[in-house]
Amino acid sequence: MNLAYFDNLLAAYSRGIVSDHVHLGLFGNKVEGQTLSLAQELMSLHHIDLLDLKAGDSIVDVGCGLGGTLRWIDAHFEGVQLTGINIDQRQIDAAKGGPWRSIVDFQLSDAADFSESRISWADRIVSIEAMFHFQNLMGFFSASARAMRPSGRMVASTILFKDDASPQSVATVCAGFSPWPRPNLKLAEICEQAALAGLKVVQVEDLAPRCLPSFEWMGSACPDEVTDDPVIELRRIFEAGKASYPVLVLLPA
Numbered sequence: 001m002n003l004a005y006f007d008n009l010l011a012a013y014s015r016g017i018v019s020d021h022v023h024l025g026l027f028g029n030k031v032e033g034q035t036l037s038l039a040q041e042l043m044s045l046h047h048i049d050l051l052d053l054k055a056g057d058s059i060v061d062v063g064c065g066l067g068g069t070l071r072w073i074d075a076h077f078e079g080v081q082l083t084g085i086n087i088d089q090r091q092i093d094a095a096k097g098g099p100w101r102s103i104v105d106f107q108l109s110d111a112a113d114f115s116e117s118r119i120s121w122a123d124r125i126v127s128i129e130a131m132f133h134f135q136n137l138m139g140f141f142s143a144s145a146r147a148m149r150p151s152g153r154m155v156a157s158t159i160l161f162k163d164d165a166s167p168q169s170v171a172t173v174c175a176g177f178s179p180w181p182r183p184n185l186k187l188a189e190i191c192e193q194a195a196l197a198g199l200k201v202v203q204v205e206d207l208a209p210r211c212l213p214s215f216e217w218m219g220s221a222c223p224d225e226v227t228d229d230p231v232i233e234l235r236r237i238f239e240a241g242k243a244s245y246p247v248l249v250l251l252p253a
């Protein structure tokens, strides 16, 4: 499945205009010279810190985009076994581009199907800003629970909308970043589905306020009238405090 919003991103990536991180940035207190690509790397590193990786781990990135997070892990941890899952073959082809030290097993698969015939083979599973796309969230958690070793650990993030977010803005965002099948999805349901799949949520943090400066690099300010631009409308929702960016740490139950 080709994700339409990646058409321009893939073209920009091949021209070296954007980095291999396709997610919002994580900003802290005013840091001189902070840029979106630096903040995107910091977002990725924040997930990696929570993963608690060690050399030799088997690590899966579900919805791996252009491979930025796996590439960082590959450069900093010895002997890791890396697996990148994506539903869009064009992204996998782009992500395969080096440099890689480890062999990376890129698989064209839906998040719900990545561990169909295998159990207990992954030490760590990461999924950055991808869950909002997943049609079968329960399937994603079930596949992760099946893949994870008993000592496994998982870190997954997504974007959620509050009930009082502007419906017009939400509709524009969901159409522009399609598929976004469940605009009304809430954190409680995510935790419930994870529990049903055999996973325990041990930590949740909301990074939405720290993502906000990303939009200064991504497009123009929000005019008074609602637009048909998904980036501007996502910015409007974040600026109004009507979105959350939960990062969950999960363990086998």
Ligand SMILES: C[S@@+](CC[C@H](N)C(=O)[O-])C[C@H]1O[C@@H](n2cnc3c(N)ncnc32)[C@H](O)[C@@H]1O
Pocket (backbone or CB within 6 Å): 003, 020, 021, 022, 023, 062, 063, 064, 065, 066, 067, 068, 069, 085, 086, 087, 088, 091, 109, 110, 111, 112, 127, 128, 129, 130, 133, 134, 135
């Ligand atoms: C916002 S991007 C994040 C990419 C990457 N995690 C990163 O941080 O750079 C969302 C990713 O999820 C992938 N994706 C969407 N639906 C998927 C599905 N059902 N199964 C697997 N991957 C999916 C997209 O192709 C895209 O790579």
